[in-house]
Amino acid sequence: MDLTTLRPILRNLTGTVLVILQVAIALAVLVNATWIVAQRVRVMSAPTGMDDANMLAALSVSFTPRFNYDASLNADLMYLRGLKGVVAATPVDAAPFSHGGATTDVWTNPNQKGPPYSLNTFSSDEQGLKAFGAHLIAGRAFRAEEVLPPVTEANLTEFVPSIIVTQAVAEALFPGQNVVGKQIFDSVGKPATIIGLIANLIGTAPQGLHGADQVAFIPRLPALHGVIYLVRTEPGRRDELLPIIEAHLAGSNPDRVIKWVRTIDRYKKRLYLSDHNMAIFLVVVTALVLAAAALGLFGLSAFSVSSRTRQIGTLRALGARRFDILRQFMVESAVVTTAGIALGCVISLAVGNWLSLAYRLPRLNLFYLVGGMLALWTIGLLAVWHPARRASLVAPSVATRTV
Amino acid sequence: MPEVLGYYVRLALKSFRRTPGLTALMVAGVALGISVCIVTLTVYQAAANNPISWKSDRLYAVTLDSWDPNAPANPERPDLPPNQVTYRDAGYLLTSSIPARKVVMFLTQDVIAGGGREGKPSPLSTRVTTADFFGMFDVPFLFGSGWKASDDADSAPLIVLSRQENEKLFGGANSVGRTVRWNDRELRIVGVLDHWEPMPKFYDVTRGPFEVSEDAYVPFGWAETLLRFPNGGRVSCWQNQAISSFADFLSSDCVWLQMWVELPDAASRDRFQGVLDAYWSEQHNTGRFQRPRNNRLTNVSQWLVDQQVVQNDNRILVVIAFSFLVVCLLNTVGLALAKLLKEAPNAGIRRALGATRGELFAQALTEVGLICFLGAVAGAGFAALGLAQVRALYAGGEFTSGGYQQLAHFDAVSVAWALVLAVVAALAAGVYPAWRAGRLPPALYLKSQ
Numbered sequence: 128m129d130l131t132t133l134r135p136i137l138r139n140l141t142g143t144v145l146v147i148l149q150v151a152i153a154l155a156v157l158v159n160a161t162w163i164v165a166q167r168v169r170v171m172s173a174p175t176g177m178d179d180a181n182m183l184a185a186l187s188v189s190f191t192p193r194f195n196y197d198a199s200l201n202a203d204l205m206y207l208r209g210l211k212g213v214v215a216a217t218p219v220d221a222a223p224f225s226h227g228g229a230t231t232d233v234w235t236n237p238n239q240k241g242p243p244y245s246l247n248t249f250s251s252d253e254q255g256l257k258a259f260g261a262h263l264i265a266g267r268a269f270r271a272e273e274v275l276p277p278v279t280e281a282n283l284t285e286f287v288p289s290i291i292v293t294q295a296v297a298e299a300l301f302p303g304q305n306v307v308g309k310q311i312f313d314s315v316g317k318p319a320t321i322i323g324l325i326a327n328l329i330g331t332a333p334q335g336l337h338g339a340d341q342v343a344f345i346p347r348l349p350a351l352h353g354v355i356y357l358v359r360t361e362p363g364r365r366d367e368l369l370p371i372i373e374a375h376l377a378g379s380n381p382d383r384v385i386k387w388v389r390t391i392d393r394y395k396k397r398l399y400l401s402d403h404n405m406a407i408f409l410v411v412v413t414a415l416v417l418a419a420a421a422l423g424l425f426g427l428s429a430f431s432v433s434s435r436t437r438q439i440g441t442l443r444a445l446g447a448r449r450f451d452i453l454r455q456f457m458v459e460s461a462v463v464t465t466a467g468i469a470l471g472c473v474i475s476l477a478v479g480n481w482l483s484l485a486y487r488l489p490r491l492n493l494f495y496l497v498g499g500m501l502a503l504w505t506i507g508l509l510a511v512w513h514p515a516r517r518a519s520l521v522a523p524s525v526a527t528r529t530v
Numbered sequence: 531m532p533e534v535l536g537y538y539v540r541l542a543l544k545s546f547r548r549t550p551g552l553t554a555l556m557v558a559g560v561a562l563g564i565s566v567c568i569v570t571l572t573v574y575q576a577a578a579n580n581p582i583s584w585k586s587d588r589l590y591a592v593t594l595d596s597w598d599p600n601a602p603a604n605p606e607r608p609d610l611p612p613n614q615v616t617y618r619d620a621g622y623l624l625t626s627s628i629p630a631r632k633v634v635m636f637l638t639q640d641v642i643a644g645g646g647r648e649g650k651p652s653p654l655s656t657r658v659t660t661a662d663f664f665g666m667f668d669v670p671f672l673f674g675s676g677w678k679a680s681d682d683a684d685s686a687p688l689i690v691l692s693r694q695e696n697e698k699l700f701g702g703a704n705s706v707g708r709t710v711r712w713n714d715r716e717l718r719i720v721g722v723l724d725h726w727e728p729m730p731k732f733y734d735v736t737r738g739p740f741e742v743s744e745d746a747y748v749p750f751g752w753a754e755t756l757l758r759f760p761n762g763g764r765v766s767c768w769q770n771q772a773i774s775s776f777a778d779f780l781s782s783d784c785v786w787l788q789m790w791v792e793l794p795d796a797a798s799r800d801r802f803q804g805v806l807d808a809y810w811s812e813q814h815n816t817g818r819f820q821r822p823r824n825n826r827l828t829n830v831s832q833w834l835v836d837q838q839v840v841q842n843d844n845r846i847l848v849v850i851a852f853s854f855l856v857v858c859l860l861n862t863v864g865l866a867l868a869k870l871l872k873e874a875p876n877a878g879i880r881r882a883l884g885a886t887r888g889e890l891f892a893q894a895l896t897e898v899g900l901i902c903f904l905g906a907v908a909g910a911g912f913a914a915l916g917l918a919q920v921r922a923l924y925a926g927g928e929f930t931s932g933g934y935q936q937l938a939h940f941d942a943v944s945v946a947w948a949l950v951l952a953v954v955a956a957l958a959a960g961v962y963p964a965w966r967a968g969r970l971p972p973a974l975y976l977k978s979q
Binding site for chain 2: 146285
């Protein structure tokens with residue numbers, strides 16, 4: 128490329144610098160926003176480990192001494208399990224994704240040596256795993272005779288003799304070993320034997336999604352004051368069964384109220400809401416930034432074409448082909464875009480570094496930078512295509528006309 | 531001066547008519563940039579809002595590090611004590627007469643029956659709290675009032691309803707003096723609140739900072755009288771001893787109460803800090819509080835920072851929105867320059883007829899200022915639409931009814947942001963082109979005519 132190509136750019140230096148800055152900022156926004164969105168999408172698309180699309184939960188709360196826990200539980204479970212379209216139903220102490228629930232600290236030794244490991248526990252009965260749709264990998268589910276009565280004030284902190292854990296727990300506590308048959312200990316040294324291993328599953332996420340798969344199931348009926356019935360339906364029948372279940376439970380026992388019947392999807396939505404919204408917002412703003420930068424390139428090029436119409440005509444009259452004119456404008460724009468991209472690389476890396484330091488985001492993946500560069504290059508060429516084509520269509524006779 | 535300004539505006543409007551496309555592009559760019567900034571700033575402002583700013587430096591959250599000697603309460607913030615206190619510590623600290631007001635409280639989920647819906651029980655959330663709650667947080671009453679401090683100790687059968695609950699049960703009528711059945715016990719209504727929904731819910735962030743306020747309030751004595759474990763709030767334990775009765779639970783190191791004190795001046799603050807420290811030392815010597823001494827009195831604004839009410843996402847969004855505004859303004863500068871060169875012959879004539887450089891500068895700045903003002907008006911409109919969209923995104927049904935809905939509403943603050951941003955935009959985008967306008971050599975452009 129000979130240097131004369133660059134001369135028109137230098138003639139409108141201010142305009143060129145402005146567009147270079149726009150392209151640079153656009154690249155920095157594009158690369159870092161895409162990187163953040165990719166993290167969020169990864170979080171949102173990670174498997175939940177359960178059949179969450181076909182699950183619902185109902186909270187039953189008693190409020191009078193007349194209430195009979197056992198009778199109510201048996202009647203409700205018999206109804207739910209007998210309902211056509213229900214795969215499994217279990218009483219549980221908290222809904223998955225609900226931020227609530229219980230956590231218990233455990234150790235691999237009875238003397239609480241070393242830091243505690245925090246388990247997010249679900250209290251449920253023999254249909255627990257089935258109602259979640261959890262995948263059993265090794266060992267077995269609880270048997271009906273293993274299920275303990277609900278805790279009372281007298282045994283509030285009592286541990287359970289058997290427990291089922293996720294792979295994440297197994298890997299953290301007993302790396303590389305077969306965990307079925309191993310013992311873990313609570314804060315007073317009481318042991319529980321691991322009888323089953325299940326695939327990772329999101330628990331109640333009391334601390335958000337970080338470490339949400341450190342989940343265990345314990346064989347105990349839940350709750351002192353309320354019971355959540357977790358119901359798993361046949362695929363696609365959840366919405367049809369929900370109002371039927373709600374109507375029946377609400378009317379079947381005057382000594383309690385059904386506070387709500389909800390789909391598990393709603394909890395899931397809430398848990399992922401901020402990630403979801405952040406992703407949407409970033410995509411929208413990034414698109415706007417790219418549009419603005421493209422508009423800047425388009426404007427610069429169009430202005431340049433309109434102020435050089437006579438010059439183009441002269442060139443054409445002197446023998447330049449249409450293609451030569453088109454190429455001249457495309458090359459000019461490519462030079463500006465490239466300069467902007469070069470500056471943008473520096474800004475992108477600086478911003479990426481700042482984000483990873485200030486907000487503990489993972490370090491920017493350089494593939495995203497390369498992708499962003501290619502994207503902006505393409506956008507730059509597309510943005511000037513129209514003005515450049517218009518330039519190439521200028522008739523040589525224009526050179527002979529006066530304004 | 532006003533005539534001159536009017537003249538400049540007339541000139542600017544004339545120039546807009548000459549280049550409508552370019553002008554529209556500039557207005558649209560400024561409008562988009564400003565609207566995106568308003569949306570992110572409004573959401574950020576709402577999250578960073580201090581809902582009791584007039585008392586913020588007199589109200590203190592009380593926290594003590596009673597946690598596990600081997601692990602901090604919150605691994606993400608190991609420097610902070612747990613954000614709630616134990617029953618036994620709260621019980622002792624309540625006996626101090628130093629604070630002007632003191633509140634210990636927790637949230638429960640309950641069942642109420644009465645009013646027009648006689649006999650039909652319905653669920654509600656209750657705050658079990660000491661009497662100072664209403665005075666301390668300036669809670670407005672529609673009817674009646676709160677209860678006396680002595681009613682707390684006696685667990686008097688009294689209840690205060692929220693405005694919404696009173697509407698549900700009594701159709702909004704004055705229900706003071708009537709009774710309701712709360713958890714199957716008869717309570718007399720002493721007060722009905724007016725609408726009160728502080729956002730963020732600074733006084734109890736344990737269930738998230740944007741939860742709605744409770745439906746009813748009862749004296750703190752009910753914590754013990756109900757003889758039941760708190761249900762609905764957050765209870766955190768690091769048991770080093772087994773709990774085998776309700777009495778055990780009350781004397782345990784489980785934290786489940788929010789505690790606030792009102793300390794009117796620095797002297798009382800120091801005295802109360804002294805009480806905390808003395809209590810800590812005494813307990814430390816008996817074997818509790820084995821973590822480093824970390825007794826905190828935290829005012830509301832610091833509390834909102836410590837409890838991370840403003841999400842990192844909010845900050846990143848504001849940065850990105852401003853980057854977008856910068857890109858839009860760079861565009862505006864470029865377009866303004868292009869427009870200027872197009873109209874240079876005009877300026878040349880005006881210079882030749884005697885206009886000074888300063889006058890041309892002022893005129894060009896007026897033109898960009900007008901464009902930015904129009905952009906701000908359109909941008910405010912876009913922002914109102916954008917915020918409605920944000921509300922729709924955050925509508926999570928009953929979980930966040932009120933909560934996020936209040937986070938993002940278009941109001942006077944948004945308009946103020948629009949105006950401020952318009953001025954900033956006009957200065958940023960207008961000064962350079964206007965300066966160039968003033969320096970155009972008139973002769974050159976007169977010649978080419």
